[in-house]
Amino acid sequence: MSDPKGPPAAGPQASSGAAGGALRVLGPDERALKRERIVDVLWSLQKQRGFIDDEAVKLAAAECDLTPLEVDEIATFYNLLLRRPAGRTQIYACDSISCELCGASKLIEQLSRVLGVGLGEVTADGEFGLLPIVCLGHCERAPCVLAGETVHGPLQTDRASVEALLQRIRDERGSA
Amino acid sequence: MNEVLLRARGRHGGPASLDEYRAAGGYAALPRALKEMKPEEMIAVVKDSGLRGRGGAGFPSGLKWSFVPSGDQWDGGPKYLMCNADEMEPGTFKDRVLIETNPHALIEGMILAGYGMGMTEGFIFIRREYFRQADGLEHAIQEARGAKLLGERIAGSGYSFDIHIHRSGGRYICGEETALLNAFEGKRATPRAKPPFPATRGLWARPTTVHNVETLACVPGIVEHGAQWFKGLAANPEGAGTKLYGGSGAVEDPKCVERPIGTTLRALLDEMGGVRGGKKLLGVIPGGASTAFLTPEHLDVPMDFTPLEKAGSRLGTGTFIAFSEDDCPVKGTLNLQRFFARESCGFCTPCRDGLPFGVWLLEQLESGQGTREHLDWIEDLYRDIGPNSFCAHAAGAAEPIKGLFRHFRPILEEHVSASGCPFAEKAEAVHA
Numbered sequence: 001m002s003d004p005k006g007p008p009a010a011g012p013q014a015s016s017g018a019a020g021g022a023l024r025v026l027g028p029d030e031r032a033l034k035r036e037r038i039v040d041v042l043w044s045l046q047k048q049r050g051f052i053d054d055e056a057v058k059l060a061a062a063e064c065d066l067t068p069l070e071v072d073e074i075a076t077f078y079n080l081l082l083r084r085p086a087g088r089t090q091i092y093a094c095d096s097i098s099c100e101l102c103g104a105s106k107l108i109e110q111l112s113r114v115l116g117v118g119l120g121e122v123t124a125d126g127e128f129g130l131l132p133i134v135c136l137g138h139c140e141r142a143p144c145v146l147a148g149e150t151v152h153g154p155l156q157t158d159r160a161s162v163e164a165l166l167q168r169i170r171d172e173r174g175s176a
Numbered sequence: 177m178n179e180v181l182l183r184a185r186g187r188h189g190g191p192a193s194l195d196e197y198r199a200a201g202g203y204a205a206l207p208r209a210l211k212e213m214k215p216e217e218m219i220a221v222v223k224d225s226g227l228r229g230r231g232g233a234g235f236p237s238g239l240k241w242s243f244v245p246s247g248d249q250w251d252g253g254p255k256y257l258m259c260n261a262d263e264m265e266p267g268t269f270k271d272r273v274l275i276e277t278n279p280h281a282l283i284e285g286m287i288l289a290g291y292g293m294g295m296t297e298g299f300i301f302i303r304r305e306y307f308r309q310a311d312g313l314e315h316a317i318q319e320a321r322g323a324k325l326l327g328e329r330i331a332g333s334g335y336s337f338d339i340h341i342h343r344s345g346g347r348y349i350c351g352e353e354t355a356l357l358n359a360f361e362g363k364r365a366t367p368r369a370k371p372p373f374p375a376t377r378g379l380w381a382r383p384t385t386v387h388n389v390e391t392l393a394c395v396p397g398i399v400e401h402g403a404q405w406f407k408g409l410a411a412n413p414e415g416a417g418t419k420l421y422g423g424s425g426a427v428e429d430p431k432c433v434e435r436p437i438g439t440t441l442r443a444l445l446d447e448m449g450g451v452r453g454g455k456k457l458l459g460v461i462p463g464g465a466s467t468a469f470l471t472p473e474h475l476d477v478p479m480d481f482t483p484l485e486k487a488g489s490r491l492g493t494g495t496f497i498a499f500s501e502d503d504c505p506v507k508g509t510l511n512l513q514r515f516f517a518r519e520s521c522g523f524c525t526p527c528r529d530g531l532p533f534g535v536w537l538l539e540q541l542e543s544g545q546g547t548r549e550h551l552d553w554i555e556d557l558y559r560d561i562g563p564n565s566f567c568a569h570a571a572g573a574a575e576p577i578k579g580l581f582r583h584f585r586p587i588l589e590e591h592v593s594a595s596g597c598p599f600a601e602k603a604e605a606v607h608a
Contacts, residue, residue: 035362039345043304064362073364077521078345080304096266097465097497098424100511134348134515135266135465136305139424139495140431149307 034065038074042081051082079133087122087129089173091115092146096135102142106157108132111145114162128166148173179434180397180409180418181390184278191312194319197280203325205400206284210291210333213399215246218292222395224403226416231260231351231388232464232492234481243375244293244383255383257290257298258360258374259392262344262351264303265464266515267497270420271389273432275309278393279316283339285392287330288399290337293385298339301356303346310343317341348519352567353386355521366523367567390420412438412478421479422495423448426455426503432495438478441496445475455500459583463492465512466572468579469505489579504599505584506591509576510538516573527570530561534573541588544596551588555581 041063045056052060052075060075061068075081082090093108108119108130115123115130122129136151138144144153147169155165184192184200197203209218223238244255259282263271275282286298302310317339320326328336342360344350350359352367357379359365378384394417398406407416415438422432428449435444441460451457459471462479468489470477477487484491499505517531537554540546554577562571580588590598 036342036360038362039304039359040343043343043345066362074345074362077364078304078347080346095511096515097461097508097511098267098430101425101497101499101503101508133305133346134519135264135268137263137269137272137303139267139269139422139497142424142430146305151305 034063035070038064038066038071039078039081042071042075046082050088051085085122085126085129086131088127089148089169090129090131091169092131092133092136093119094134094136094138094142094144094146095132098135098139099143102154103157104143107143107145107155107162110157110159110162114159114166128169181274181281181393181420182277182434184280186277191276191316192278192280194280194316194323194325197278197284201400202280202396203284205396206287206325207331207333209288209399210330210335215292215294218288218399221403222292222398225398225406226403227391227394227398227406228416228481229388230390230394230419230494232265232466232490234491237387237391237394240375240385240387241289241293243373244295244385245376246294250294250383253382254297254380255293255295256379256385257286257293257295258353258356258379258384258386259286259298259300259389260351260353260356260386261300261302261306261309261389262356263306263389264346264348264351264519265466265493265495266512267424267461268422268464268493268495269424270422270432270493270495272306272309273422274389274393274420275306275313279313280320281393281396282313282389283316283320283326285395286339287326287337288395289385289387289392291335295385296337298337299360299379300339300341301350301360302341302343303350304343305346310341313341347521348515349521349567349569352569355567356386357384364521366521369566394418409436410438410480411436412480412483414438414482415478415480419479419494422493423498424495425460425497426452426500427498428452438480438483440476441470441479442475444479444496445498451498451500453500455502458499458501458503459505459579460499461497461508461512461576461579462489463494463496465515466490466575467492468575469583470579471583488582490575502599502602504542504597505580505587506538506541507597507599509580510535510542512576513538513573516569520569524566526561527565527567530557530565530570531573533557534561534577541591542597544591544594546592546595548589548592551592 041060046052057068057071061071095104119132138151141153144151184197186192219241227237228234349355350365354368355365374384409417417437418434419437420434421444424430457472459469470489474487477483481491513535517535520527520531522528537550540550558574558577562574
């Protein structure tokens with residue numbers, strides 16, 4: 001698995017002008033990193049296009065000097081990278097243990113009922129995708145969901161509260 | 177008590193600014209250490225302090241530093257510091273709290289660690305879900321650069337070090353240090369074979385030290401006040417330092433607090449208002465999903481590495497998950513196993529295929545289809561897959577199973593004899 005080209009030109013390099021033998025550290029813009037940027041590249045393509053379609057895989061491959069196959073290995077690996085349409089806004093509902101002990105199942109059921117979709121599905125109008133996710137690291141606010149870039153919680157699981165949550169998510173998207 | 181890791185807090189609950197961190201004594205140790213201490217002296221003080229890794233495994237940090245080639249062993253090429261902020265262990269949120277509260281503690285810790293190990297570049301690998309936290313860290317890094325605490329010739333010394341942030345795509349296995357390095361390099365995040373260990377061949381096949389956020393944030397205090405001071409912070413004789421403890425699940429007031437390492441579960445639980453709704457405690461998972469259940473008889477065990485190992489579990493991340501008398505430990509373990517099965521990277525067979533089988537077996541018990549034979553299969557399966565898989569993922573999954581069978585066998589048997597979950601009705605009532 002070792003890279004035949006060796007490590008890229010990153011890291012400290014002796015600077016010609018610096019006195020006292022101090023090392024100069026390359027800034028992120030100066031380094032020749034390519035494939036290291038793949039997740040960022042895929043993320044910005046996903047933001048532009050809604051999800052990572054086959055065209056985006058090819059674009060990312062060209063950008064990062066990878067084959068489309070290597071890009072697809074990565075695009076299909078991460079929880080937040082979407083290879084299929086998943087609505088304009090994804091609601092990621094945490095289903096790990098701390099949220100589960102605080103009613104995550106009930107919350108997901110209610111979200112599912114109000115949105116009229118199951119987990120992994122998109123609402124008919126394409127507004128929301130409802131997706132499960134592992135622990136969001138906000139366990140003191142369980143049960144919680146991630147929508148856009150915001151974590152919401154602790155959430156109530158009754159219908160009115162879930163409808164109010166969806167409205168908050170819409171408002172936030174509107175102001176973003 | 178005096179907080180060390182969280183010694184500075186921002187106004188209005190935001191992250192502490194550079195000025196706020198300095199007002200709390202931050203960056204006091206740095207210029208002096210860079211001028212007066214030799215790198216080997218820094219390694220020695222961290223060794224003497226007894227600091228153990230806060231990411232879950234508890235490896236002695238000073239020893240880890242000493243594995244990085246230096247002197248005649250070093251070829252003079254780059255060495256890297258990698259901060260693991262890929263916090264995704266279910267029930268764990270302490271690193272997020274630290275980054276949100278006091279990001280400069282991490283930055284100062286990274287500079288000092290970098291100096292000790294002769295590194296000039298560090299990276300923070302953070303899960304993408306921590307959007308705001310990564311932004312806060314970017315801001316803090318800019319502040320530190322502006323004040324000449326980061327970059328070339330730090331604080332007028334001859335030492336240069338910089339920090340960059342890498343935002344990942346969110347996947348539990350990226351917390352495994354070698355998977356993290358593959359993920360960073362833009363490869364599929366499967367773990368690497370060890371040896372070679374990252375200390376000699378890590379990032380881009382160069383010497384690399386991977387540390388948890390909290391571990392690095394412990395370093396400024398140790399360098400400033402010394403090894404004895406750090407040892408003296410602990411609540412138990414074999415411990416060292418403070419610990420960010422979290423409590424979630426069935427607790428009245430879930431939160432993260434910094435307390436002397438070795439504080440008992442009883443004290444932490446009391447501070448969080450006890451079990452939710454005044455119920456009785458059934459048990460806890462003491463430190464994230466890959467630690468074994470403990471029961472109320474363990475309430476007075478110090479929450480530290482060695483005492484919890486003696487009690488048959490592990491400190492893990494130190495963020496406990498409480499189960500009340502209404503919460504079924506079998507159902508809770510099923511939830512944990514669904515997590516482990518979903519987050520298996522898929523590289524090796526025992527983990528990729530074994531974990532879903534474990535989920536299926538636990539589902540049989542919960543749905544009333546379980547038999548005694550299923551109980552035996554569960555025990556056999558988890559005994560086998562851990563040692564036969566490529567990394568520690570499946571072994572971690574086996575930990576809560578061990579605790580379940582050790583402490584809750586009667587409940588497991590009841591699932592068989594009653595043809596279903598005896599807690600089902602209680603759970604309905606709680607979350608109705």
